[in-house]
Amino acid sequence: MRPVLAIAHRELRSYFASPIGWIVLATFMAFVGYFFWAAIALAGIGEMRMWYSNTTIILIILLPALTMRLFAEERQKGTIEVLMTSPVTDTQAVFGKYLGALAFYAIMLILTLQFPVTLTKVGSPDRGPFYSGYLGMLLFGGTFLAVGLLISTMTKSQVVAYVGTLFVLLFLWLLAWVGTGDAWWQKLLQYVSLPTHLDAFAKGLIDTRDLFFYLSFIGGMLFLTVRALAAWKWR
Amino acid sequence: MVEVKGLTKYYGDYAAIEDVSFRVERGEIMGFLGPNAAGKTTTMRIIAGFMPPTAGTALVGGIDVVQDSVAARKRLGYLPEQVPLYEDMSVREYLEFCAYVRGVPRPSIAQRVAKVMQDTSVTEYADSLILKLSKGYRQRVGIAQALVHSPELLILDEPTVGLDPRQIVEVRELIRSLKGDHTVILSTHILPEVQVVCDRVVIINEGRVAAIDAPEALTARLQQKQQVRLQVRGPSKEVMAALRGLPGVVGVSETDAGDGVHVYTVESGRGKDVREAVAALIVNRGWGLRELSPVSMSLEDVYIKLTGGATDEGSDTGTDSGKEVKA
Numbered sequence: 001m002r003p004v005l006a007i008a009h010r011e012l013r014s015y016f017a018s019p020i021g022w023i024v025l026a027t028f029m030a031f032v033g034y035f036f037w038a039a040i041a042l043a044g045i046g047e048m049r050m051w052y053s054n055t056t057i058i059l060i061i062l063l064p065a066l067t068m069r070l071f072a073e074e075r076q077k078g079t080i081e082v083l084m085t086s087p088v089t090d091t092q093a094v095f096g097k098y099l100g101a102l103a104f105y106a107i108m109l110i111l112t113l114q115f116p117v118t119l120t121k122v123g124s125p126d127r128g129p130f131y132s133g134y135l136g137m138l139l140f141g142g143t144f145l146a147v148g149l150l151i152s153t154m155t156k157s158q159v160v161a162y163v164g165t166l167f168v169l170l171f172l173w174l175l176a177w178v179g180t181g182d183a184w185w186q187k188l189l190q191y192v193s194l195p196t197h198l199d200a201f202a203k204g205l206i207d208t209r210d211l212f213f214y215l216s217f218i219g220g221m222l223f224l225t226v227r228a229l230a231a232w233k234w235r
Numbered sequence: 236m237v238e239v240k241g242l243t244k245y246y247g248d249y250a251a252i253e254d255v256s257f258r259v260e261r262g263e264i265m266g267f268l269g270p271n272a273a274g275k276t277t278t279m280r281i282i283a284g285f286m287p288p289t290a291g292t293a294l295v296g297g298i299d300v301v302q303d304s305v306a307a308r309k310r311l312g313y314l315p316e317q318v319p320l321y322e323d324m325s326v327r328e329y330l331e332f333c334a335y336v337r338g339v340p341r342p343s344i345a346q347r348v349a350k351v352m353q354d355t356s357v358t359e360y361a362d363s364l365i366l367k368l369s370k371g372y373r374q375r376v377g378i379a380q381a382l383v384h385s386p387e388l389l390i391l392d393e394p395t396v397g398l399d400p401r402q403i404v405e406v407r408e409l410i411r412s413l414k415g416d417h418t419v420i421l422s423t424h425i426l427p428e429v430q431v432v433c434d435r436v437v438i439i440n441e442g443r444v445a446a447i448d449a450p451e452a453l454t455a456r457l458q459q460k461q462q463v464r465l466q467v468r469g470p471s472k473e474v475m476a477a478l479r480g481l482p483g484v485v486g487v488s489e490t491d492a493g494d495g496v497h498v499y500t501v502e503s504g505r506g507k508d509v510r511e512a513v514a515a516l517i518v519n520r521g522w523g524l525r526e527l528s529p530v531s532m533s534l535e536d537v538y539i540k541l542t543g544g545a546t547d548e549g550s551d552t553g554t555d556s557g558k559e560v561k562a
Contacts, residue, residue, distance in 0.1 A: 006335045010321070017323040078319035082380065085283040086336050087309040233286045235246075 003088040004096040011070070011100025020069070021104065024062050028108050031058045036115045046123055048116055052133050052202045055112075056195055059141055060173065064165035066104060067148025070097045071229070072161040090229045094149070094222055101145045102138075109137055129204035136201025139214035143194055144169055146221030153228045169194075236261045236388055236418040237282060241291035244277050251277040252442040254291070259435075261387075262415045266433030266450075267422035270542055274442040275422040276316060279390050282420070283313040295388055309338060311388040312381030316396065318373050322366040326357055326376055329365060330383050337384035351379040355409060371402040378409065382417075389413065391421040395428060407432050426538055440542040462530035463501045463510055469522030471497045477516055483507040496525060 015021030035054040039045045074080035083093060116130040148165040155161050172194045179189030190196050194217075197210040237259040244251045252274035259265045267275050281288045284300045284307055293300045298307040321329055330348040339347050352358045355375040360368060365376060374394065381389055394410065395403045410432055413419055423429060429436050430450050438445040438453075446453060467474055471489055478487045478501055486502040503509045510527060517524045 002338070003336050006332060010324075010332050014321070014323055077322075078315055078317050079321055080319075081280070081283075081285055081315040082313065082319055082333075083336075085285050085308055085311070085313040086333070087305045087338060088336060089305055 003086070003092045004099065007083075007088070007093060007096025008099035008103060011097055012103045014100075015066070015104045020065055024065050025108060025111075028058060028062055029111060031055075032112055032115075036112075046119060047125060048119070048130060048133055049202045051115065052137060052198065053195070055137070056140060056198065059144055060166065060169050063105065063141060063144040064148050064162045064169065066101050067145055067152050067165060068158045068161040069152070070101060070149055071153040072155050072158045075232075076156040076158070084233070090226050090233075094225045094229060098145065098149055098222060098225075101149065102142055105141045105145060106138065109134060109141075126204065129202065132201045132204050132206050135206065136198050136210075139201075139211070139218075140194065140198050143214055143217050143221070146218045146225075147172075150221050150225045150228060153225055153232060236263070236296060237420065238294040238297075239278070239282065239291070240293075242278060242281060242288050242293060243290040244274075244281060244286075245289045250442055252439075255439065255442070255444055256291075257437050257444060257447055259418055259420060261418055263434045264410065264414050264419040264421065264432055266429035266436045267420060267439065268424065268426070268429050268436050268538065269422075269439035269445075270424060273439045273542075275439060276392055278439070279313070279392050279420065279422060280315075283311060283390050284308045285313075309384075310386055311390060312384065312386040313390045314377045314381045314392060314394060316392040318377040320365045320373060320376060320380070323364065325362050325364055326352065326368070326379075327361045329376065330379055333380045334383045339384050347383055347385070351382045354382065354412075355379040356405075371398050374398060374402070374406060375409075378406070382413075387418060389417050389419045389421075391419065393422055393424075395423070395425065403428075438538060438541050445541040461503050461507065461509075463503070463513060464526070464528050464530050465499050465501065465513060465517070465524065466492060466496055466526035467499065467517055467522050467524055468494075468496050469517075469520070473520075474499065474517075474522060477520060478513065481509060481512050481516060483509050483512070496523075500530070 015024075032051070032055050035051050039047075039050050043050075071080070074083060084090075088096075113134075116125075116127075119125050120127065144165075147168055148161070151164045151168065152158075152161045155164070172192070174193075175189045176193035176196050179186040179193060191213075197213050200207045200210050239258070240256050242255040243253050255274070255278055257265075267278070269275050280286050282293045282295065282300060284295075284304045287301045295307040296310050298310070300307040321332070324332065327348060330351065331344055334344045334347050335341075349358070352361055355378050357372060357375050357379060360372060365373065368376065374397075378391070378394065381391065391410070395406050398406060407428065410419060410421065414434075421432070433450060435448065436450050436453060437447045471491070474497065475487055475489055478484060478499060481501075483503045484501055485504055488500045490498050492498050501509060501513060510529065514524060514527055
């Protein structure tokens, strides 16, 4: 556990030590702030549901920028040689990196808590969807980060890692569009598409099927990442 | 401390190393010598547990680096060739991270970090970002990183490459100071480094071990004859004839140094020192003796012989020529 925390901590502080972390944070806050303001001022909707789904689009663009460096940069600079000759297992390295990125994303989300807090100050909304919605957002972003981490182990180039992750995330996103309908394959596509499972969370519903989907998706991606890292060393 | 047996590594069809075996005793400094692309880095990476071999085993302190990789890695510190460091951290932060990841007990981390920073003379840059350090200081931080958890075994891949001469001397002194407390494997393609620093040498060429021995033993083993170099002002033909007439001399060669001075290389059989006889001869004949020095066969010559480089026997009188030998 200790190497995991050490690596996670290093990754987290590295985001704040590099421009990329601040750029992601600033861009994120600018957009989500606009979404929140626009929903109230332009559409007169005093709830978070729209905000969740709008925000997910920004996450597709921003989260790959958080994960692109995780392993790609270490491979390119060679620091991975020092890391992997330390007494750290592949699994510990992968979990550490993942937790570091997830912690940064959690900070991004925490900074947006001002929006639901504002809503409760000016009105008396149902608070349930806030809690479930944020849990959903954390899991949803968590799947993005897991995809990004996997792709980051496959290349030395951060640009390739970013574009590759963006492409895969868009693909997983669009599956839901293709899958509009009631045929079995359309339902399957719906099921494997990432945003489908966010709807219930946004409505205030924590469905164990959705929880299971996100957690198993993340778990599967992390497992593949560990395998990809090992395969890279064996090459 | 380290036992390597039949180590083989293929990259696709290309064999980087084949059947490499050697032992390193505790407290020893072992030099790993070979031309570029001879397989030094591959061997070190395998011992450091970075990648598994295709065949063969490597034991660090009796622990297999593949079977029980993490346990083996706890006992070693590794400095890769290009000194990769997290540049967005300060020296202190980086070393603390390394100490923490390698399992140094939390209360003693600050003390260990201070100690290695002192040992590697980077204390004055403790709070500078690694990004801003010069090559020499990065190298020291790299060594500090490998030392921070006081490992029994240190693996240093070309630790002096890219440093200026003064830094090279300092790094060598640092490595020598580690002797006894630590076992060190260091690779280099710079020959004098091995002679200065190492107790034993493994010469590797094209992925295979060409020789293993102490540097002096290696030179002695291949030294067939002794050479004396002298500079004399005088008629070269007469000098040549007189030198050839000395007992024990088996060959003399001569080059014109200009201004009536000639340089001679006198070869004698192994164990026959002809220096005094040569000096007496030159002085008695009234010629001007300007220089007389023994030419010992250097490790460089051994190395060139073993690695099949361009050999130019007989005429090679210098010991300081051509430090870089191409693969």
